[in-house]
Amino acid sequence: MQKIAKGVYHYDPDSINLRQDLEDFSQALKKQILERDNYKCVICGMGKKEGVELHIDHIKPKDLGGKAVLENGQTLCSRHNFLKKNLKQTETGKKMFIQMLESAKDSGESELVAFLEEVLSIYEKHNINGHIVWKKSSDI
Numbered sequence: 001m002q003k004i005a006k007g008v009y010h011y012d013p014d015s016i017n018l019r020q021d022l023e024d025f026s027q028a029l030k031k032q033i034l035e036r037d038n039y040k041c042v043i044c045g046m047g048k049k050e051g052v053e054l055h056i057d058h059i060k061p062k063d064l065g066g067k068a069v070l071e072n073g074q075t076l077c078s079r080h081n082f083l084k085k086n087l088k089q090t091e092t093g094k095k096m097f098i099q100m101l102e103s104a105k106d107s108g109e110s111e112l113v114a115f116l117e118e119v120l121s122i123y124e125k126h127n128i129n130g131h132i133v134w135k136k137s138s139d140i
């Protein structure tokens with residue numbers, strides 16, 4: 001937090017990126033990750049053969065403490081690397097809806113449960129943030 005004027009606080013997103021360089025993958029590690037993933041995007045399977053550019057992505061982001069280790073690296077094509085960045089925001093939303101759903105279930109608010117399940121089913125329909133799993137009432 002940075003104080004700009006009396007009573008006004010400004011959140012500076014750059015300040016959290018100071019450690020960035022420490023957690024970047026080394027060239028040697030990038031090569032290991034590419035080899036493990038067979039030089040293919042782990043999402044769509046496209047690679048050099050198809051002429052796509054490949055990136056090494058932190059599975060757990062650096063700003064959440066993700067380390068530059070083999071297990072935290074994955075190969076993504078430029079399209080999926082880009083999509084993943086955009087999906088950060090929908091991810092935050094999905095987690096919030098899941099939390100709301102759990103508490104709505106606990107308090108027996110069936111209308112709210114129905115609404116939230118529908119919202120979450122739209123995530124599923126568009127295959128957005130599929131790695132975050134939510135439980136439908138019918139699963140319980």
Ligand SMILES: [Zn+2]
Nearest residue numbers: 041044077080
């Ligand atoms: Zn891809």
